[in-house]
Amino acid sequence: MLRLVSVLLLAIVCLFGQQFAFARPGQVTVITNVEVFDSTGAASWQGSVLIRDGRIIEAGPKVKAPRGAKVIKGNGRALLPGFYDVHTHWGPRATPSALPDVAANYLASGVTTVLDFHQPPEAFQPRREWLGQIPSPHVNLVARMSTPGGHGADWSDETTTKWVSTEESAQRAVQELLPYKPDYIKVFSDGWRYGASPEETSMNEETLTALVEEAHANDIRILTHTVTSARGALAARAGVDIIAHSLQDRALREDEVADILASGMSYAPTLAIYEPRRPGAPELDMESASVRMRVWKYGIAEENLRTLFEAGVPVALGTDAGIGGLVHGDASLREIELFVEAGLSPADALIAATVNSARALGLSEDRGTIEVGKRADIVLIEGKPWENIGDVRNISLVLVDGVTVFDAANPPKPLPSILPARPAASLIDDFERADGRTAIDTLPVTDLDFGMERSVITFTRRPRQAGDHVLSVTARMARKEKPMAGVLFPLSRGSVIPADVTAYEGVSTDLFGAGDYTLRILSLKGMWEAKVSAGDGWISFKIPFTDFAFTGNADPAPAWTGDDLLQIGVLINREAGETAWFEIDNIGFYAAE
Numbered sequence: 001m002l003r004l005v006s007v008l009l010l011a012i013v014c015l016f017g018q019q020f021a022f023a024r025p026g027q028v029t030v031i032t033n034v035e036v037f038d039s040t041g042a043a044s045w046q047g048s049v050l051i052r053d054g055r056i057i058e059a060g061p062k063v064k065a066p067r068g069a070k071v072i073k074g075n076g077r078a079l080l081p082g083f084y085d086v087h088t089h090w091g092p093r094a095t096p097s098a099l100p101d102v103a104a105n106y107l108a109s110g111v112t113t114v115l116d117f118h119q120p121p122e123a124f125q126p127r128r129e130w131l132g133q134i135p136s137p138h139v140n141l142v143a144r145m146s147t148p149g150g151h152g153a154d155w156s157d158e159t160t161t162k163w164v165s166t167e168e169s170a171q172r173a174v175q176e177l178l179p180y181k182p183d184y185i186k187v188f189s190d191g192w193r194y195g196a197s198p199e200e201t202s203m204n205e206e207t208l209t210a211l212v213e214e215a216h217a218n219d220i221r222i223l224t225h226t227v228t229s230a231r232g233a234l235a236a237r238a239g240v241d242i243i244a245h246s247l248q249d250r251a252l253r254e255d256e257v258a259d260i261l262a263s264g265m266s267y268a269p270t271l272a273i274y275e276p277r278r279p280g281a282p283e284l285d286m287e288s289a290s291v292r293m294r295v296w297k298y299g300i301a302e303e304n305l306r307t308l309f310e311a312g313v314p315v316a317l318g319t320d321a322g323i324g325g326l327v328h329g330d331a332s333l334r335e336i337e338l339f340v341e342a343g344l345s346p347a348d349a350l351i352a353a354t355v356n357s358a359r360a361l362g363l364s365e366d367r368g369t370i371e372v373g374k375r376a377d378i379v380l381i382e383g384k385p386w387e388n389i390g391d392v393r394n395i396s397l398v399l400v401d402g403v404t405v406f407d408a409a410n411p412p413k414p415l416p417s418i419l420p421a422r423p424a425a426s427l428i429d430d431f432e433r434a435d436g437r438t439a440i441d442t443l444p445v446t447d448l449d450f451g452m453e454r455s456v457i458t459f460t461r462r463p464r465q466a467g468d469h470v471l472s473v474t475a476r477m478a479r480k481e482k483p484m485a486g487v488l489f490p491l492s493r494g495s496v497i498p499a500d501v502t503a504y505e506g507v508s509t510d511l512f513g514a515g516d517y518t519l520r521i522l523s524l525k526g527m528w529e530a531k532v533s534a535g536d537g538w539i540s541f542k543i544p545f546t547d548f549a550f551t552g553n554a555d556p557a558p559a560w561t562g563d564d565l566l567q568i569g570v571l572i573n574r575e576a577g578e579t580a581w582f583e584i585d586n587i588g589f590y591a592a593e
């Protein structure tokens with residue numbers, strides 16, 4: 001039955017993919033009778049817009065539609081360039097998120113270009129392929145860099161966020177990312193935790209400067225997680241392209257504003273993530289010191305936004321959606337409203353949300369305004385948001401590349417939130433590949449511990465006997481209550497496409513090294529674990545799936561289906577501060593005899 005559902009989902013995705021992909025070449029679309037806010041700085045004007053092959057080919061008061069053109073009646077609605085969000089997280093970690101849902105949320109909010117800061121580079125290619133099959137905004141995948149002990153390096157391993165602290169390591173880390181074709185790089189360069197928790201490490205200026213230079217030499221722009229005024233000026237001196245948060249520890253000094261202005265950098269203050277009281281939330285408890293601190297910092301964030309805006313620093317739109325309960329798409333519209341609350345005019349807020357964001361991303365030749373030659377990423381809105389900003393909520397029609405991807409009068413049906421599973425290979429890794437990848441071409445991860453105190457794990461392939469290699473793992477367990485260490489093997493590249501193991505009976509592996517271990521299976525439903533003990537010689541284990549227990553909090557626990565696996569791996573169970581070692585070979589799945 002489940003197989004049948006998978007086949008059905010595949011059929012739906014393919015069908016939809018086809019319909020979506022075919023904006024017939026040469027097809028002309030005209031949007032008539034609209035009031036156009038074109039984001040060029042001109043006053044709004046009435047007329048029509050003509051689109052062919054995903055581009056605007058004519059725009060003005062007297063556009064004549066050729067015969068056979070598809071007509072979209074504007075009926076006096078407002079027409080604007082699609083919105084941007086340069087700071088989002090399509091989480092959660094280690095599982096493909098409900099990607100089609102997130103994409104649909106952005107489209108329903110008129111957001112047509114997005115940056116996703118949450119994916120390991122291994123996941124870029126499969127996610128790009130998936131996004132190409134469904135209605136979606138343009139999603140730019142952003143590689144992550146931090147510094148040892150830095151923010152952003154406090155979860156997952158270096159397959160997700162690289163850690164650099166010297167000029168040379170920064171240059172090499174950028175080089176290592178190039179094969180994945182990152183659209184941008186985000187650098188977690190500021191370790192200040194808002195005064196609410198202990199400060200993490202900040203990246204030094206030399207390393208940040210070298211990183212930016214190497215990225216720019218390869219045509220990649222840099223955004224930084226920067227939240228303090230001094231480090232905002234430092235980022236400017238280092239050549240960073242966009243600050244993707246608010247500077248909020250104190251008001252900017254004049255020399256800092258001058259540095260930021262002179263650098264040409266853009267400022268995306270992500271007010272939505274800092275707003276002390278979100279719409280509909282309960283009244284703030286001003287008796288609480290932490291609440292008063294948050295309100296105070298938000299005041300600084302608004303003040304610094306006004307200061308930079310008035311000085312002429314371009315403001316761009318980012319939100320941090322996906323973090324802290326911020327809803328994708330809705331947060332982007334909230335950010336536009338918060339710009340106005342902070343003192344920008346509605347027109348300036350819309351400019352920030354469109355052309356300024358496109359310019360910050362280096363995309364303004366291609367999109368961001370309603371002008372001839374530009375990509376037809378377009379939003380139709382009831383009302384006049386350049387006069388009344390609340391009207392941005394009245395999204396009625398959205399086009400990406402000239403194709404209708406959202407129509408409020410005819411809302412799209414939700415798409416399946418996962419990709420169809422593929423049958424798993426029986427051998428995941430025999431550790432024979434010299435390039436460090438598994439037998440199924442995935443990259444092992446040590447994505448286990450959280451926080452600033454982390455277990456340190458290294459692993460290497462070494463000979464077991466002539467012509468046979470094993471994975472040798474060494475761990476120094478973190479000095480904390482429940483340290484975690486081990487190695488996980490993704491069952492598809494970037495753990496995006498689930499694996500189906502229903503043809504098998506369980507997990508098989510060889511282990512060497514006296515001690516207790518946990519075999520872990522990560523599925524879309526959560527984690528399943530089984531305990532084993534190894535000894536001072538090689539032991540071949542065959543652990544049936546029925547021996548694995550669900551470890552999450554879900555009550556009742558989900559049933560094992562075996563058709564949605566993302567990773568398998570081995571965890572080492574040792575005390576805090578201990579050093580441990582084990583070896584592993586031939587991990588995979590075995591079938592019933």
Ligand SMILES: [Zn+2]
Nearest residue numbers: 089117320323
């Ligand atoms: Zn973020």
